Amino acid sequence: MMNNELPSKLLESAVSEFARLPGVGRKTALRLVLHMLRQPEADVNRFGNSIIELRSKVNFCKVCRNISDNEVCDICNDRNRDNSLIMVVEDIRDVIAVESTMQFKGLYHVLGGILSPLDGIGPTQLNIEDLSERAILEDTAEIILALSTTMEGDTTSYYLYKKLESTGINVSSIARGVSIGGELEYADELTLGRSIVNRTPYSENKHH
Amino acid sequence: MMNNELPSKLLESAVSEFARLPGVGRKTALRLVLHMLRQPEADVNRFGNSIIELRSKVNFCKVCRNISDNEVCDICNDRNRDNSLIMVVEDIRDVIAVESTMQFKGLYHVLGGILSPLDGIGPTQLNIEDLSERAILEDTAEIILALSTTMEGDTTSYYLYKKLESTGINVSSIARGVSIGGELEYADELTLGRSIVNRTPYSENKHH
Numbered sequence: 001m002m003n004n005e006l007p008s009k010l011l012e013s014a015v016s017e018f019a020r021l022p023g024v025g026r027k028t029a030l031r032l033v034l035h036m037l038r039q040p041e042a043d044v045n046r047f048g049n050s051i052i053e054l055r056s057k058v059n060f061c062k063v064c065r066n067i068s069d070n071e072v073c074d075i076c077n078d079r080n081r082d083n084s085l086i087m088v089v090e091d092i093r094d095v096i097a098v099e100s101t102m103q104f105k106g107l108y109h110v111l112g113g114i115l116s117p118l119d120g121i122g123p124t125q126l127n128i129e130d131l132s133e134r135a136i137l138e139d140t141a142e143i144i145l146a147l148s149t150t151m152e153g154d155t156t157s158y159y160l161y162k163k164l165e166s167t168g169i170n171v172s173s174i175a176r177g178v179s180i181g182g183e184l185e186y187a188d189e190l191t192l193g194r195s196i197v198n199r200t201p202y203s204e205n206k207h208h
Numbered sequence: 209m210m211n212n213e214l215p216s217k218l219l220e221s222a223v224s225e226f227a228r229l230p231g232v233g234r235k236t237a238l239r240l241v242l243h244m245l246r247q248p249e250a251d252v253n254r255f256g257n258s259i260i261e262l263r264s265k266v267n268f269c270k271v272c273r274n275i276s277d278n279e280v281c282d283i284c285n286d287r288n289r290d291n292s293l294i295m296v297v298e299d300i301r302d303v304i305a306v307e308s309t310m311q312f313k314g315l316y317h318v319l320g321g322i323l324s325p326l327d328g329i330g331p332t333q334l335n336i337e338d339l340s341e342r343a344i345l346e347d348t349a350e351i352i353l354a355l356s357t358t359m360e361g362d363t364t365s366y367y368l369y370k371k372l373e374s375t376g377i378n379v380s381s382i383a384r385g386v387s388i389g390g391e392l393e394y395a396d397e398l399t400l401g402r403s404i405v406n407r408t409p410y411s412e413n414k415h416h
Contacts, residue, residue, distance in 0.1 A: 006275075006300075006304070007274060007275060007276050007277075007281055007282055007283070007300070007303075008266070008267075008275045008276055008277045009277055010258075010261060010262045010265055010266065010277060011262060011266070011275050011300075013258045013261075013262070014258040014259050014261075014262040016258075017254060017255045017258040017259070018255075018259075020255075021240050021243065021244075022239070022240070022243050023236075027301075027393070028231075030300075030301055030304075031230070031301070032229050032230070033259065033262070034299060034300065034301070035229065035230050036229075036259055036262075036263060037262065037263060037266060037275075039263075041263050041264060044259060044260060044263040045260050045263075046225060047225045047226075047228075047256075047259065048255075048256035048257060048258075048259050048260040049256060049260070050218075050221045050222040050224075050225040050256075051222050051225070051226075051241065051244055051252060051255065051256050052252060052253050052256040052257070053218060053221075053222075054218045054219060054221070054222040054241070054244075054245065055244060055245060055247075055249055055252040055253075056249060057218055058216075058218065058219070058245060059216075066215060067214075067215060067216045067219050067245075068215050068216055069215075069216045069217055069218060073215055074215055075215070091242060092214075092215070092219075092238075092242065093235075093238055093239070093242070095215075096214070096238075185235070
């Protein structure tokens with residue numbers, strides 16, 4: 001056994017897999033795997049199968065592209081929500097964050113990521129194409145851009161604004177109460193809630 | 209969808225499973241699960257099955273109780289190692305840490321944990337009973353205690369010292385170059401290596 005080589009191929013294989021998770025190094029991976037080894041076999045099977053099953057059966061709402069067990073998600077199906085408003089977010093974590101503010105009763109449009117040329121993520125990798133089609137079809141009054149205030153988030157907002165300009169639909173972005181450089185999902189509920197209420201027309205923002 | 213409830217049962221189930229990992233909260237669990245969802249299905253299957261397979265097939269060396277794919281591990285099987293020395297460690301991570309110092313050429317005895325009454329871990333939960341039997345049988349000259357310098361580690365060392373006293377085998381502990389309160393696996397290689405070279409007879413230590 002040399003240096004950090006593990007004495008078991010099965011162990012090595014499990015540790016390598018865990019170490020591929022974002023933010024998990026080899027030492028942490030080994031600690032997690034050793035923890036799992038001390039759990040009952042049924043628990044470990046349930047853990048492993050839960051992610052396999054999710055990956056093979058996951059479904060995205062055909063309207064907003066949020067993760068959903070049904071063809072159309074509960075939010076898009078909710079008659080009490082204001083379908084004249086569409087909030088554009090990066091992923092499901094942002095939907096959860098905004099829902100918890102109780103400040104938004106419209107619908108969502110989940111991009112599934114943000115534009116990031118360095119990571120090879122362009123418009124075609126995201127759920128961007130059907131946004132304008134959907135908005136025109138649903139006679140949307142306003143599209144609220146609620147992307148993170150990072151460079152990638154700002155770039156994506158600007159790209160969407162330019163793309164939506166010809167539709168004549170009002171495009172706004174949530175107020176910069178969300179701290180600059182911060183990721184949307186980590187904002188506190190009060191700040192995030194207020195930033196939705198105080199949203200400003202996109203064209204009045206100073207960042208472009 | 210209320211507060212932090214997820215809009216999919218499959219997603220909820222996978223997130224709950226990930227959130228049971230030590231040091232992983234619900235937000236991190238969701239981030240990890242969403243990351244997995246973006247990976248190819250084959251990769252996710254390999255991840256899930258690697259831990260299931262390890263848990264069902266894992267084998268412990270019948271001599272030192274280290275994790276091993278064979279009945280007896282490569283270290284115990286290595287004729288070039290000094291079998292008159294046995295180093296007692298908590299788990300496989302400590303074996304890896306000590307091996308990487310290149311300062312120890314004896315054998316190991318892996319306890320599989322340390323005494324921790326608060327967590328319900330007593331001597332019978334650990335691989336303690338066969339240590340003295342093994343040492344007598346193998347005509348061991350010295351047993352080196354290399355447990356973490358935490359309260360639980362110190363308690364376990366003292367318990368082992370008392371248990372081994374009647375065998376007449378020399379019991380030493382690695383020098384306290386490892387910082388007090390620190391966990392063995394996080395020590396730098398130089399400090400850990402020196403603490404093995406400078407080990408002192410257990411009875412001369414000031415902590416009991």
